[in-house]
Amino acid sequence: MVKDKNNLGIDLMKPFLKWAGGKYKSIDKIKSVLPSGHRLVEPFCGSCAVSLNLDYENYLLADFNQDLINLYKILVAENQHFINYAKSFFTEENRTSEKYYELRYLFNTTNNIRLKSALFVYLNRHGFNGLCRYNSKGLYNVPIGSYKTIYFPELEMKNFADKLKNAKFVCQSFEKTLQQANKRDIVYCDPPYMPLNTKSSFTSYTEYGFELDAQKYLAQLADDYYDKGYKIFISNHDTELTQSLYKKSSIKSFDVRRMISANGTNRGFAPELIACYN
Numbered sequence: 001m002v003k004d005k006n007n008l009g010i011d012l013m014k015p016f017l018k019w020a021g022g023k024y025k026s027i028d029k030i031k032s033v034l035p036s037g038h039r040l041v042e043p044f045c046g047s048c049a050v051s052l053n054l055d056y057e058n059y060l061l062a063d064f065n066q067d068l069i070n071l072y073k074i075l076v077a078e079n080q081h082f083i084n085y086a087k088s089f090f091t092e093e094n095r096t097s098e099k100y101y102e103l104r105y106l107f108n109t110t111n112n113i114r115l116k117s118a119l120f121v122y123l124n125r126h127g128f129n130g131l132c133r134y135n136s137k138g139l140y141n142v143p144i145g146s147y148k149t150i151y152f153p154e155l156e157m158k159n160f161a162d163k164l165k166n167a168k169f170v171c172q173s174f175e176k177t178l179q180q181a182n183k184r185d186i187v188y189c190d191p192p193y194m195p196l197n198t199k200s201s202f203t204s205y206t207e208y209g210f211e212l213d214a215q216k217y218l219a220q221l222a223d224d225y226y227d228k229g230y231k232i233f234i235s236n237h238d239t240e241l242t243q244s245l246y247k248k249s250s251i252k253s254f255d256v257r258r259m260i261s262a263n264g265t266n267r268g269f270a271p272e273l274i275a276c277y278n
């Protein structure tokens with residue numbers, strides 16, 4: 001299995017998608033907090049950075065983004081066959097602005113899930129900042145990005161398909177995934193970040209967004225499930241509000257070096273926490 005090195009000097013498997021809020025750079029912290037267990041349940045799996053780098057026998061990986069889950073299902077089912085197909089869109093002629101918007105339109109209008117999934121990989125690498133954003137009608141609306149070189153993540157896709165070939169992927173909201181967990185599972189929740197300040201909110205992975213009520217509901221559910229004997233862990237920014245939301249848990253705080261604004265220029269240390277209900 002080919003592995004990658006991140007800037008922490010730890011061997012890690014890199015997700016093949018660029019994903020806002022991805023936990024690739026916090027894996028060592030998450031690893032040190034999550035206990036071993038039979039199955040890892042991720043109600044907000046995103047790029048799957050966590051499951052790719054933690055070893056459990058089984059995985060239940062859920063997210064509310066239907067395009068993401070369709071892509072994962074096809075990738076693990078077809079493996080190299082689908083990788084070759086996705087690669088066929090990474091050509092010189094598809095790098096122009098005209099082609100980008102043509103393929104984005106095709107993505108938004110096709111009913112062919114295999115084509116849509118391959119285009120999702122294309123858009124992820126050619127769109128602005130690797131963002132995944134939809135308008136209120138559910139149409140993908142990220143503008144073209146400006147890149148000197150475009151990388152096709154062949155090895156990363158192969159690693160994903162091999163490592164997570166037996167995982168169960170489902171598209172559903174977090175409350176449903178929590179209902180499907182059991183007391184033997186380790187449940188790792190990584191919801192869209194609570195804003196660090198009023199200007200820095202990015203919550204459009206799906207057309208539904210993720211507002212304060214949803215953050216509160218998740219925290220309430222974690223309290224309830226913890227009382228029933230479940231093991232739940234939640235990542236978020238470390239703010240007064242999150243400290244108060246997760247007050248019934250044992251909170252581990254740490255700093256992560258990452259991009260904290262959507263324009264790609266504002267890098268720094270952002271305080272994060274993992275609320276441990278176990």
Ligand SMILES: C[S@@+](CC[C@H](N)C(=O)[O-])C[C@H]1O[C@@H](n2cnc3c(N)ncnc32)[C@H](O)[C@@H]1O
Pocket residue numbers: 019020021022023024043044045046047048049050062063064065172173174175190191192193205206209210
């Ligand atoms: C911070 S990201 C997760 C990142 C992931 N841990 C990783 O390392 O890539 C949050 C994810 O929550 C998903 N999401 C948003 N609202 C949701 C909901 N109501 N239920 C489940 N997933 C949701 C988004 O699509 C996004 O992938």
